[in-house]
Amino acid sequence: xxxxxxxxxxxxxxxxxxxxxxxxxxxxxxxxxxxxxxxxxxxxxxxxxxxxxxxxxxxxxxxxxxxxxxxxxxxxxxxxxxxxxxxxxxxxxxxxxxxxxxxxxxxxxxxxxxxxxxxxxxxxxxxxxxxxxxxxxxxxxxxxxxxxxxxxxxxxxxxxxxxxxxxxxxxxxxxxxxxxxxxxxxxxxxxxxxxxxxxxxxxxxxxxxxxxxxxxxxxxxxxxxxxxxxxxxxxxxxxxxxxxxxxxxxxxxxxxxxxxxxxxxxxxxxxxxxxxxxxxxxxxxxxxxxxxxxxxxxxxxxxxx
Amino acid sequence: xxxxxxxxxxxxxxxxxxxxxxxxxxxxxxxxxxxxxxxxxxxxxxxxxxxxxxxxxxxxxxxxxxxxxxxxxxxxxxxxxxxxxxxxxxxxxxxxxxxxxxxxxxxxxxxxxxxxxxxxxxxxxxxxxxxxxxxxxxxxxxxxxxxxxxxxxxxxxxxxxxxxxxxxxxxxxxxxxxxxxxxxxxxxxxxxxxxxxxxxxxxxxxxxxxxxxxxxxxxxxxxxxxxxxxxxxxxxxxxxxxxxxxxxxxxxxxxxxxxxxxxxxxxxxxxxxxxxxxxxxxxxxxxxxxxxxxxxxxxxxxxxx
Numbered sequence: 001x002x003x004x005x006x007x008x009x010x011x012x013x014x015x016x017x018x019x020x021x022x023x024x025x026x027x028x029x030x031x032x033x034x035x036x037x038x039x040x041x042x043x044x045x046x047x048x049x050x051x052x053x054x055x056x057x058x059x060x061x062x063x064x065x066x067x068x069x070x071x072x073x074x075x076x077x078x079x080x081x082x083x084x085x086x087x088x089x090x091x092x093x094x095x096x097x098x099x100x101x102x103x104x105x106x107x108x109x110x111x112x113x114x115x116x117x118x119x120x121x122x123x124x125x126x127x128x129x130x131x132x133x134x135x136x137x138x139x140x141x142x143x144x145x146x147x148x149x150x151x152x153x154x155x156x157x158x159x160x161x162x163x164x165x166x167x168x169x170x171x172x173x174x175x176x177x178x179x180x181x182x183x184x185x186x187x188x189x190x191x192x193x194x195x196x197x198x199x200x201x202x203x204x205x206x207x208x209x210x211x212x213x214x215x216x217x218x219x220x221x222x223x224x225x226x227x228x229x230x231x232x233x234x235x236x237x238x239x240x241x242x243x244x245x246x247x248x249x250x251x252x253x254x255x256x257x258x259x260x261x262x263x264x265x266x267x268x269x270x271x272x273x274x275x276x277x278x279x280x281x282x283x284x285x286x287x288x289x290x291x292x293x294x295x296x297x298x299x300x301x302x303x304x305x
Numbered sequence: 306x307x308x309x310x311x312x313x314x315x316x317x318x319x320x321x322x323x324x325x326x327x328x329x330x331x332x333x334x335x336x337x338x339x340x341x342x343x344x345x346x347x348x349x350x351x352x353x354x355x356x357x358x359x360x361x362x363x364x365x366x367x368x369x370x371x372x373x374x375x376x377x378x379x380x381x382x383x384x385x386x387x388x389x390x391x392x393x394x395x396x397x398x399x400x401x402x403x404x405x406x407x408x409x410x411x412x413x414x415x416x417x418x419x420x421x422x423x424x425x426x427x428x429x430x431x432x433x434x435x436x437x438x439x440x441x442x443x444x445x446x447x448x449x450x451x452x453x454x455x456x457x458x459x460x461x462x463x464x465x466x467x468x469x470x471x472x473x474x475x476x477x478x479x480x481x482x483x484x485x486x487x488x489x490x491x492x493x494x495x496x497x498x499x500x501x502x503x504x505x506x507x508x509x510x511x512x513x514x515x516x517x518x519x520x521x522x523x524x525x526x527x528x529x530x531x532x533x534x535x536x537x538x539x540x541x542x543x544x545x546x547x548x549x550x551x552x553x554x555x556x557x558x559x560x561x562x563x564x565x566x567x568x569x570x571x572x573x574x575x576x577x578x579x580x581x582x583x584x585x586x587x588x589x590x591x592x593x594x595x596x597x598x599x600x601x602x603x604x605x606x607x608x609x610x
Contacts, residue, residue: 284535
């Protein structure tokens with residue numbers, strides 16, 4: 001069987017690129033993989049572990065002869081990378097990205113790319129709190145959603161080919177427009193991350209409870225927050241800086257609701273709390289039914305494969 | 306070997322009592338287990354699954370001849386139960402509880418108990434989002450902390466015996482005073498739970514993003530929140546109503562920090578965000594080093610034993 005792509009170029013060698021590289025190799029979805037990263041030590045590690053067939057020094061070198069280019073750098077770096085690779089892209093190449101924000105990435109990348117390449121923005125809803133060239137694994141995308149955000153006039157054939165690549169890696173592919181994507185992700189991912197970061201920061205600041213107490217007694221609840229709040233700082237800084245409006249809108253609503261619940265605690269309105277907590281339970285059931293989690297109890301020990 | 310207790314009475318037949326009953330039986334830590342619950346259907350289920358040697362109708366019946374009584378009801382119900390069992394307690398019996406709040410429980414329970422019983426408040430830092438008589442499992446307490454909050458003048462022998470029971474069930478037992486307990490738990494558990502409930506409620510409210518989208522695209526972050534926010538509504542209402550001051554204090558600090566981060570997003574202060582996120586990462590490392598979680602990546606599929 002012919003591979004889907006001849007040569008895939010990864011710009012950025014982190015968790016997502018590493019997982020794609022492993023999945024592509026496992027199923028022979030491309031003939032050749034080349035990669036590059038800004039940091040020399042990342043490139044060296046990637047070379048040592050055989051991340052790709054070839055690790056090169058610059059994005060310009062990486063995209064040479066590539067029929068698929070994957071931008072897998074923090075969202076804030078996408079524009080610079082696009083400008084750098086633009087003169088070196090093969091005519092007819094597909095450029096995609098895996099950024100968690102879509103409007104800002106499109107605005108930053110699209111203007112740099114020549115008319116003879118296909119830019120198809122994407123976002124795999126998959127990840128762990130680990131980063132770097134060693135963090136990837138071939139199963140990361142299995143049963144996870146992959147959102148494609150095609151621009152007007154996108155080539156149907158190339159769209160179908162990229163969709164098939166993600167499906168072969170295990171993803172369920174859906175299409176969405178950029179602004180709606182950014183709002184949905186602000187709710188399901190960006191605001192929750194900021195909240196988790198904040199709560200962990202508060203715990204660290206509190207003088208009357210020592211860090212070691214917080215750490216020792218991190219019962220369920222806080223422990224989940226710390227995992228979220230251990231995510232890559234650069235990636236998340238860029239997410240918030242580039243999905244500003246939607247994130248701030250959701251945080252505004254969040255604060256409003258939180259104040260209402262705080263007030264219920266202060267005034268002793270137990271019914272309001274009970275009703276609220278009963279309602280949120282139903283959403284959990286929906287997620288389990290949608291197959292995005294299981295209802296196996298979490299014993300809080302991270303015994304996850 | 307002689308069992309540690311002759312007869313253990315469980316008032317309340319939920320996750321904690323069920324896990325204790327299973328662990329006690331597995332290791333023959335008591336000769337006999339008796340239990341009761343307010344709801345007839347809970348008692349019936351408990352009878353069907355052989356939760357205890359005997360399921361009785363009332364707390365008064367349950368505590369007859371018991372040398373250990375475990376109050377495993379929501380925090381807000383502890384006082385009523387204490388008043389109900391008080392005239393029926395065996396002289397010399399130990400009464401303990403497993404409530405997530407300690408000052409309010411002590412204030413509600415202690416005044417009712419006769420001078421010839423030993424009240425030793427406790428709190429296992431263990432749980433899942435599941436509730437009811439079927440939710441328990443013998444391994445719940447393994448490698449988890451159990452906080453004992455002994456009152457002045459507590460009998461050393463009985464304290465040591467109860468400590469040993471928890472250690473035999475796998476817990477690491479520590480002592481703490483009631484007010485400090487409530488503050489530590491407000492940070493590590495109570496405030497995070499309220500925050501998770503709030504975020505899930507906001508997602509549900511948002512008109513432009515459908516519930517089904519929230520559910521489908523619940524990437525890491527939100528999915529963890531929904532698990533937390535699926536916890537028992539009655540238990541958590543009671544926690545907040547009974548640990549009001551500490552919870553409100555932590556929520557106040559949380560809001561203050563959140564506003565600072567929101568402001569950084571609005572003004573584009575990426576350095577502040579990056580520094581903050583880098584600091585919260587260190588806490589996560591501490592938790593992993595303290596053995597309360599592993600750094601195995603969470604693939605977000607709940608594949609947890």
